[in-house]
Amino acid sequence: MSADPRCDIRIVCRLKPGECALDSLLKAIEECGWKRSDRGFRRDGVEIRIRDVSLSGDEAVFSAGSVGGEVLEDFVKAVIRRCWYADVYYHVRGDLAKQIASRLGLGMDEAGGSRVERIKLYGVPMRLEIYPVAGALTASHRVGWSEVNRGIVSKTYRRILGGSGAGRSLLDRVLGWIR
Amino acid sequence: MSGEEYKREHVFGLDYGTSDFKFGPITLGEVPEVVENRGYFVDKSSLMARIMGVSREVVVGKDVPRFLESREELAERMVYPMRNGIVEKDDERAWRVIEELTRYALEAFAPGDEEFRGFYAVAGLSIVSPRYMYEKLFEIFRGMNRERILVKAATIIPQPLAVAIAQKTPTCTVVESGHGNTQICPISMYPIRNAVIALNRGGGAANALTMEILKDAGYGDLAKEESLVRLVKERLGLIPRDLDEAIRYAKENPEKVRIKVRIPGTRIVIDLGELSWARFLIGEYAFNPAHEIFQSYFARGMPKPSDIRLGDTYFYGMMDMAEAIISAIEKCSIELQPHLYSKILLSGGNFGWSAPSELEGVAITADQKIKIMLIEKGIENSEVVVVGDPKYSVWRGCIVYGYAVPVDYEWRWERMEGWMSLA
Numbered sequence: 001m002s003a004d005p006r007c008d009i010r011i012v013c014r015l016k017p018g019e020c021a022l023d024s025l026l027k028a029i030e031e032c033g034w035k036r037s038d039r040g041f042r043r044d045g046v047e048i049r050i051r052d053v054s055l056s057g058d059e060a061v062f063s064a065g066s067v068g069g070e071v072l073e074d075f076v077k078a079v080i081r082r083c084w085y086a087d088v089y090y091h092v093r094g095d096l097a098k099q100i101a102s103r104l105g106l107g108m109d110e111a112g113g114s115r116v117e118r119i120k121l122y123g124v125p126m127r128l129e130i131y132p133v134a135g136a137l138t139a140s141h142r143v144g145w146s147e148v149n150r151g152i153v154s155k156t157y158r159r160i161l162g163g164s165g166a167g168r169s170l171l172d173r174v175l176g177w178i179r
Numbered sequence: 180m181s182g183e184e185y186k187r188e189h190v191f192g193l194d195y196g197t198s199d200f201k202f203g204p205i206t207l208g209e210v211p212e213v214v215e216n217r218g219y220f221v222d223k224s225s226l227m228a229r230i231m232g233v234s235r236e237v238v239v240g241k242d243v244p245r246f247l248e249s250r251e252e253l254a255e256r257m258v259y260p261m262r263n264g265i266v267e268k269d270d271e272r273a274w275r276v277i278e279e280l281t282r283y284a285l286e287a288f289a290p291g292d293e294e295f296r297g298f299y300a301v302a303g304l305s306i307v308s309p310r311y312m313y314e315k316l317f318e319i320f321r322g323m324n325r326e327r328i329l330v331k332a333a334t335i336i337p338q339p340l341a342v343a344i345a346q347k348t349p350t351c352t353v354v355e356s357g358h359g360n361t362q363i364c365p366i367s368m369y370p371i372r373n374a375v376i377a378l379n380r381g382g383g384a385a386n387a388l389t390m391e392i393l394k395d396a397g398y399g400d401l402a403k404e405e406s407l408v409r410l411v412k413e414r415l416g417l418i419p420r421d422l423d424e425a426i427r428y429a430k431e432n433p434e435k436v437r438i439k440v441r442i443p444g445t446r447i448v449i450d451l452g453e454l455s456w457a458r459f460l461i462g463e464y465a466f467n468p469a470h471e472i473f474q475s476y477f478a479r480g481m482p483k484p485s486d487i488r489l490g491d492t493y494f495y496g497m498m499d500m501a502e503a504i505i506s507a508i509e510k511c512s513i514e515l516q517p518h519l520y521s522k523i524l525l526s527g528g529n530f531g532w533s534a535p536s537e538l539e540g541v542a543i544t545a546d547q548k549i550k551i552m553l554i555e556k557g558i559e560n561s562e563v564v565v566v567g568d569p570k571y572s573v574w575r576g577c578i579v580y581g582y583a584v585p586v587d588y589e590w591r592w593e594r595m596e597g598w599m600s601l602a
Contacts (some may be wrong), residue, residue, distance in 0.1 A: 008208045012187065054183070055583050091208030116292040129206050133287045138206040140188075 004066035006096040007161065010051065010089040011062045011072075013079045020057040025082040032078035046071050069157035076153045080145060088153065089140040090160050097137035100160055101130060104139075108132050121156050182586040189331070191298035192577030193284060194338065195277070197261045197305075198358025198383065199528070201574040202284035204298065205582065211574040212287070214240045218276030220256045221246055237279045240287075263360040263379060264305025264338075265489050266312060278319045285329040297324070297331030297602045299586075301577035306337040306355075306362045306375050307492040313595070321601050332598035334581070334590060339364035341576025342526040344583075346566055350515075351522035352508060354549075355573070356465075356529035358382045360494060363507040365519045374510035376503045379494035380484040382529040385412055385465045388473070391481050392457045398449060407442060411449055414440045417542040418462030418532050420551065422470060425541050429456035435537060459542070462532055466548055467499040501552035520561045525549065528570040 013025060026036075034041040040049035040062065051063040062079075064072060072088075079086055092100055101108040106117055108130055117128040124147060129138040139160050143152055187205070194201040196216060203211040218237045238246045260266050260273035267273060285298060302316055313335050320330040336344075339353035343366045355362045361378035365371045386405070389412040393402040401407055415438070419425030429436040437455040441448050451457060463470060468484055477483045484496035495503065508519045530545040543551075546563040553561045566572045590599035 052579055052582050055585055059183075059187075061582070089206070091206060093208065093210065113286075114288050114290045116290045116294075129290065131207070131288055134203060134207060134212050136207050138208075 004096070006093045007066040008091045009064040009067060009072060010091065011048075011064060011076060011079065012087040012089065013060050013062070013083045014085050014087075015058045015082070016084045022053060022057060022060055025060065025079060028082040029075070029078045032074070032081075034075070034078060041075075044071075048075055069154040069161070072157055073148075073151070073153040076143060077148055080143065080148045085142055085144045087140055087142050088156075089138060091136070091138050093134070093136050097135055100139070101128075101137055103162070104128065104160075106130065108135075108137070121159050122150070122152055124152055124156065126156070185296070186299045186586050187582060189295075189298050190578055190581035191285065191288065191300045191330075192303070192574040192581065193281065193300060194303040194341070194573040194577060195261065195264075195305075196357045196527075196573075197259075197264050197360060197381070199570075200280050200284070201571060202287075203574070204288050205578050209568070209571070209575065211571055212284070213570075214280070214283075215243070216261060216276075216280065217243065217257060217259045218279055219243050219246050220258065220272065222256070237275055239276065239279045240283045261359070263307070263377065263487075263489055263492075263494055264357075264362070265308060265492075266315070268309075268311050268315075274315060274319075277316070278322070281316075281319055282323055282329070285323070289327075289329055297328045299581050299598065300330045300333040301581040302333065302335045303338045303341045303573045303577050304335055305360070306339050306364050306370055306372070307377055307489070308337070309490050317599050317601075320599075324602050328602045331602045332586070332600050334584065334596065334598050336577065336580055336596075337364070337370050338362065338573045338576075339526075340366060340370050341573045341580060342524055342566060343576070344580050345572050345576035346524055348522055348524065350518045351524050352504060352519045353524045353526060354500070354504060354530075356381050356525070356527040358528065361500070361503070361527075361529070363503050365507055365511050365515075367511075367515055367518075371511055374507050375492075376498075376507040377492055377494045378484075378498060378500075378503055379487050379496045380465075380468065381527070382409075382412075382465070384468065384484050385416060385461050385529070387481055388464045388476065389416070389461055391476050391479070392451070392454065392460065393449070395457070396449075396451045396454045401447065401449070407447075410442065411440055412461055413531075414438075415449075415451065415458050416461035416465075416532060417458045417538065418466070418534065418545060418548045419459040420541060420543045420547070422459060422463045422472065425459040426456050428541050429459065462542075462548075465500075465529060465532075466545075466552065469497045469499055499552065501549060501556055501558075504549070504553065505556060505558065517560070520553075520558055523549065523561055523563045525563065525565045526569045526572040530565050530569045 029041055034043045037047055046067055049063045052061040076086055098108050112132050114131045119126050124141050126141045190205040199213050200216040201211040201213050218239045220237055258272050258276050260276040320333045323329050339355050339362055342353045343351055350367050352365045358381050360381050363376040365374045386408050390402045390408050439448050439450045486496045487494045508516050525545050532545050534542045534544045546565045550563045588597045590597040
């Protein structure tokens, strides 16, 4: 997937209770084949940046831009080895936000106010924040070991951003084929 | 959901620029919403207002154009609350606009969700803002909560510090240049307040020059529209490596410098024609208005950026940008000075100039310009960087700061940091 400025995926990694050193987390990512770069980690031409670290050192935020679903899953698999859980956020803007809202069966009427919707995808609770004023949408869900092993990251990625026939409506698939 | 977890999803940045107000929650990603920092006081006694059922006293944000009346009314009823980043203490109308803008921003994103207990609001104010502005802003947040809880806790940080935080650079010099003014602030963990230099000019000064150039090119009728002038400046303005050489180049190669600007949604096309060399004046003026070439414009009545005093702060009008940077850094300890030169961060909408590849070597970017100006003044080893998306870097810094500061870190007036609990 080429870089799409309309989308920024963030992974918030929470360390296990009592742990407050990120070194072990960073090492675990390296052990999975990611190389340290100036701003974060790099592999196969993809860079995932370390965006923020909490003052207490028990949480780190990674910014993955608009990476593909497989790369995202691979990265989450790496971090989850040392994390209590990870929250995956999809920040999307503009027409992409509208497409996603419609794909998930939600409206994004500009006259409406901001709202939060909760749905379940593959049994995982998903929080959707919809900001019609800004034409923005944030979808987020939490994963632990169990969800990562069930391939939830790539499955939800496909449901949110598309990219595979799985989970797409018939109309989506037909339109995709025509395009 | 723990307190920290809740905060992570409800940090809200508010960057009060003199011209533009940038705002939005952490969940917006990298780009905030932007509206003009102004408010329009509706004439509620007018017949039309009554027929239309207008109940608001002040209109802010994207709705403003829908309420505008005649030009004469505009001057009286449109209030731009900040001057050089400062709101006068007793200017009730200005504070009313700030209050309404703040409410507009928070309400636009406050979800109608039972779990919502208010935002963790982080406001960015000018480094020269006096303490009363901090007090008034906290008061505004508190007052809004009486109607509906919008702010759980709030904090306020100086805009240059927000830029340094967004860039994760603890020792640096931040040059934050918006529409109305420019703040040059050396930072070593905290802003070095007694070294701050402020300039009484920003992007608005280049707009004034663009207006004159448009008049000279025969577009005097259009030059009255501020938003159009701004758009033309952004599309036409170029920073010259060396102004005299750039003008010579432009006059020898007029077709390389000439472009036509189409105003979206209208039939208007602006073409400076033979005057296209003046594109370089616009960029130069932002950095060095003291160049002798601008004297003719001042002589014809273009307002000259003047030295003014607001509160305890002196705002210089004509000091060139490099001189201002050097003056600020030289107020710091000698040991620190090389570190401050080694990381100069340019932030704010006034640094978003592009340098077209076909004019390489003649037109340059803001960071290149400052570096060259510093070298001319004997500063060789500087590193100057325009931060990514300079217009939004303060807002981003507000978000990063809000995320990092723990919820239990309470506001302390002696340090001016921490969370002021409001709900």
